[in-house]
Amino acid sequence: MSQILVVVDHAEGAVKKPTYEMLTLAARVGEPSAVFIGPKDKGSEVAEAVKKYGAGTVYVVDDAELKGYLVAPKAEALQQIIEQVSPGAVLIASSAEGKEIAGRLAIKTGSGLITDAVDLEADGDTPVTTQSVFAGSYTVKAKVTRGTPIITVKPNSATPQEAEGAGTVEEVSVTVSDAAKGAQIVASQPRKATGRPELTEAAIVVSGGRGTGGKFEPVEDLADALGAAVGASRAAVDSGWKPHSYQIGQTGKTVSPQLYIAAGISGAIQHRAGMQTSKTIVAVNKDEEAPIFELVDFGVVGDLHTVLPAVTEEVKQRKG
Amino acid sequence: MKIAVCVKYVPDATGDRHFEDDKTVDRVGVDGLLSELDEYAVEQALQIKEKAESADDVEVTAICVGPEAAVDAVRKALQMGADQGVHVVDDAIAGSDAIATSLVLAKVIEKDAYDLVMCGMASTDGSMSVVPAMLAERLSLPQLTLASKVETQGDQVRIQRDGDVATEVVGGTMPLVISVTDQSGEARYPSFKGIMAAKKKPLETLSLSDLGVDAGDVGLSVAWTEVEETTARPPREAGEIVKDEEGSGAKALADFLAAKKFI
Ligand SMILES: Cc1cc2nc3c(=O)[nH]c(=O)nc-3n(C[C@H](O)[C@H](O)[C@H](O)COP(=O)(O)OP(=O)(O)OC[C@H]3O[C@@H](n4cnc5c(N)ncnc54)[C@H](O)[C@@H]3O)c2cc1C
Ligand SMILES: Nc1ncnc2c1ncn2[C@@H]1O[C@H](COP(=O)(O)O)[C@@H](O)[C@H]1O
Numbered sequence: 001m002s003q004i005l006v007v008v009d010h011a012e013g014a015v016k017k018p019t020y021e022m023l024t025l026a027a028r029v030g031e032p033s034a035v036f037i038g039p040k041d042k043g044s045e046v047a048e049a050v051k052k053y054g055a056g057t058v059y060v061v062d063d064a065e066l067k068g069y070l071v072a073p074k075a076e077a078l079q080q081i082i083e084q085v086s087p088g089a090v091l092i093a094s095s096a097e098g099k100e101i102a103g104r105l106a107i108k109t110g111s112g113l114i115t116d117a118v119d120l121e122a123d124g125d126t127p128v129t130t131q132s133v134f135a136g137s138y139t140v141k142a143k144v145t146r147g148t149p150i151i152t153v154k155p156n157s158a159t160p161q162e163a164e165g166a167g168t169v170e171e172v173s174v175t176v177s178d179a180a181k182g183a184q185i186v187a188s189q190p191r192k193a194t195g196r197p198e199l200t201e202a203a204i205v206v207s208g209g210r211g212t213g214g215k216f217e218p219v220e221d222l223a224d225a226l227g228a229a230v231g232a233s234r235a236a237v238d239s240g241w242k243p244h245s246y247q248i249g250q251t252g253k254t255v256s257p258q259l260y261i262a263a264g265i266s267g268a269i270q271h272r273a274g275m276q277t278s279k280t281i282v283a284v285n286k287d288e289e290a291p292i293f294e295l296v297d298f299g300v301v302g303d304l305h306t307v308l309p310a311v312t313e314e315v316k317q318r319k320g
Numbered sequence: 321m322k323i324a325v326c327v328k329y330v331p332d333a334t335g336d337r338h339f340e341d342d343k344t345v346d347r348v349g350v351d352g353l354l355s356e357l358d359e360y361a362v363e364q365a366l367q368i369k370e371k372a373e374s375a376d377d378v379e380v381t382a383i384c385v386g387p388e389a390a391v392d393a394v395r396k397a398l399q400m401g402a403d404q405g406v407h408v409v410d411d412a413i414a415g416s417d418a419i420a421t422s423l424v425l426a427k428v429i430e431k432d433a434y435d436l437v438m439c440g441m442a443s444t445d446g447s448m449s450v451v452p453a454m455l456a457e458r459l460s461l462p463q464l465t466l467a468s469k470v471e472t473q474g475d476q477v478r479i480q481r482d483g484d485v486a487t488e489v490v491g492g493t494m495p496l497v498i499s500v501t502d503q504s505g506e507a508r509y510p511s512f513k514g515i516m517a518a519k520k521k522p523l524e525t526l527s528l529s530d531l532g533v534d535a536g537d538v539g540l541s542v543a544w545t546e547v548e549e550t551t552a553r554p555p556r557e558a559g560e561i562v563k564d565e566e567g568s569g570a571k572a573l574a575d576f577l578a579a580k581k582f583i
Contacts, residue, residue, distance in 0.1 A: 011485060070481075070490050071453065071463060095484065096449065096466055103450030106419060107457040112544030113419065115448045128548065138339065139551045146544040182462025182496065186478070187489040204582065226582065234502075244468070244482050244503055251357065251441065251502045259582050280580060281559075282573065288561070295556055298576045302564025310570030311577075318574065318583050 002088035002125065003057070004030040005081065007101075008050065009093035013042030015049045017201050020160035022091040022153050023053040025120040027163060029127045030088040033057040035081060037066065037074055043169055051167025053160055059085075059172050071097060072180035075104035080174045082109055082148055089127050089144075091120075094152040102152050111147025118157045118256070118277075127151060135250075135269055136276035155200040156256050191245060194230070199246070202229035204259045205278075207248055209233035209271075211264015211285065211304055214241045218308035219263055225315040231255065231275075233265045249274035263304040267292025284308060321372070321494075323365045323380045324434045326425055326455070327358040327397050329390030330445040343547040344415045344540060345445060354393035357440035359400070359507035360500045364470050365438050366401045366508070371472075379403050381432070385413060385424045391523070398518035399510030405523040412528055415540025422454035424538060427531040429459060435475070439499040441466055452499040462492040468503035 004026035009016045019034070026032035034055040036046045040062035047058040059081055066073040078101065082090065090105070092098040094116050106113035117129035127149055131140045143149070199205065206228045208219035216230070223230045232242040234249060248255055250270040260278035265271060267283070267290055275281070276295065283292040288301040300307055332351045339345060362382065369378040382397030384390050385408045394405035408424055416424070429437055437459070442449040456463035464470075467479035475494040480487060482503065510518070528535050536542060562572045577583050 070465070072456070075457070097483070099449050100453040100463070100465060103418070103448075103453035104457040106450075106544075107422070107454050112417075113448075113450065114545055115450060132553075134338075137553055139553060140343075141548040141550075142545050143548065144544060145546045179460055179462075183464050183490050183492045185488050186491045188486045189488075190486045191484075226577075237503075244501075245484055250444065259577075259580070280582075281556075282576070284569075284573070288563070293559075293561055295559075296561070297556075297559040298573060299559060299561040300564050300569035300573050301561060302569040306567075307564050307569050307573070310567055311573050314570060314574035315577070315583050318578060 003033040005087045005090045007092045008036040018093045018155045020053045021158045024158045024161045029122040035059045037061045047167045051165040054163035054165040070183040071100045073176040077174040079108045089149040094154045112144035113150045115152045135273040197229045199229045204228035206261045207231035209265030210235035222312045322434045323436045326439045328355045329386040329393035330355040354396040361438045363507040410528040412535035417543045420538040426458040435494040437497045441501045456497040462496045465499040
């Protein structure tokens with residue numbers, strides 16, 4: 001069985017949930033291994049974390065030389081690891097950066113690329129992916145027919161399954177070309193932590209749109225009562241009420257939570273593209289003709305400014 | 321300075337989109353248009369041109385790879401203010417994936433010495449968001465991608481990139497590849513003058529052989545990925561919709577959430 005490389009999704013060495021999901025998917029096709037590109041001194045900590053989800057080998061690439069640049073050096077590092085281990089596939093988290101790394105890597109290694117997989121199964125030792133396309137109206141199964149399959153995987157694509165792996169750390173030194181250093185990060189302003197779950201990983205998302213009129217408290221209070229993440233439509237982002245990192249839809253994030261609550265959002269096709277595959281959909285909108293109601297499992301025609309606070313109260317009471 | 325803007329012709333997102341029998345996206349039977357997200361790239365290119373000491377120093381070329389009808393996307397870019405257009409059309413291209421598309425685009429771009437290659441953040445149909453990175457790789461250029469702001473000074477470029485954990489400023493030296501997001505600023509509408517002027521602008525049509533691309537390297541049959549099956553998702557079942565009357569809506573919603581075990 002060949003190794004399936006999972007590129008660890010992490011923040012400064014803190015492993016994120018999509019990593020465990022990808023390891024779980026990887027185990028269906030081959031032997032899951034992890035590639036950690038990050039601070040070297042975090043290597044053993046990361047190895048401890050990923051071995052619980054079946055990672056055999058943990059390739060550690062120190063990012064001291066890489067992190068000041070955009071994307072290209074990471075693609076070079078991965079290319080070198082692929083040449084060393086000839087894996088059966090490479091799985092990368094489907095973030096903006098992940099997809100760009102994957103794009104470069106595909107060209108470098110002459111490999112086919114599949115982006116935004118939501119599931120993975122094995123056909124022999126070939127991974128077969130499932131993708132959701134056209135704003136969630138179709139599902140597509142596909143496989144890579146050339147080179148090393150490079151697959152980017154969306155968050156929430158699998159339930160992480162614990163499995164004991166060896167977690168053997170192998171430090172890899174990579175060389176980064178000058179050409180890869182052409183895009184230099186000259187300043188970085190970290191985003192403030194909200195204390196809420198991460199949008200793409202959350203089980204529940206409560207989103208507000210233009211209908212909030214800029215008053216997001218009702219949305220946020222309900223989110224907090226439910227332990228949910230907060231999202232926004234583009235109209236709310238364009239109005240400056242929330243940063244772009246909150247945006248859900250075609251040019252924002254795609255979420256697929258257990259429960260999605262849209263408040264004051266009309267349900268434009270571009271918004272749907274980012275939330276249509278949510279398991280349960282709820283909307284609160286004062287216009288009963290709003291297209292969002294075509295998607296909902298439950299809808300309330302009413303003013304969000306009165307309905308949401310009342311729901312929040314109910315939730316708090318019932319949760320005790 | 322020479323700027324190439326990559327513009328894609330896509331099926332109208334508000335129309336019904338579907339697959340053809342060969343599992344490729346039906347691009348013939350539906351109305352198409354210049355991908356809205358590429359209008360932002362055209363806009364940023366035009367702004368660079370307008371900010372230049374002399375607008376004549378900057379030449380903006382709109383490049384599109386796509387079927388006959390896709391020439392509309394180039395025309396729209398010309399109407400907005402691009403100086404010239406290139407349309408690559410060849411039967412062999414049909415069904416090409418991002419890998420083949422980036423190959424063809426790279427060949428067009430290599431024909432000229434462009435200082436900037438500008439793209440949209442994603443195609444509104446395929447939405448893989450990988451062509452700009454692939455182009456950068458093929459052209460051995462740095463990529464300043466997903467820019468919500470673009471600034472140029474001489475041959476220096478700085479962009480703002482709003483990532484998940486941080487907002488970054490990324491800098492590089494031309495030539496390089498840029499992609500811009502829909503946060504980069506409203507794209508202009510073509511003016512009447514622009515529409516008239518576009519009719520006289522040079523528009524070159526190229527085939528694969530003009531570019532020296534082997535037809536065997538593009539198209540559906542050589543795609544590096546293979547679609548096994550496509551399934552239309554069953555429409556969602558109509559849900560329950562209640563009108564809020566004096567708090568009844570909140571109560572009903574809370575009941576629903578409780579029944580679904582969310583509370
Ligand atoms: C290329 C492109 C990409 C795009 N990408 C995205 C994207 O990623 N995400 C996205 O969301 N959009 C995107 N859009 C924009 C999209 O087309 C819509 O314009 C946007 O989603 C509308 O946001 P909205 O629903 O908040 O606002 P509106 O459409 O204005 O709807 C507001 C809703 O609030 C309701 N309302 C008003 N007041 C109240 C109240 N007091 N209580 C309850 N309800 C109330 C109204 O009835 C209405 O239905 C994109 C558009 C384009 C062209
Ligand atoms: N066929 C094409 N012709 C011209 N430009 C394209 C084409 N396909 C993709 N692009 C460019 O690449 C960007 C990203 O596309 P994609 O990777 O398909 O999401 C688009 O916004 C365009 O700028």
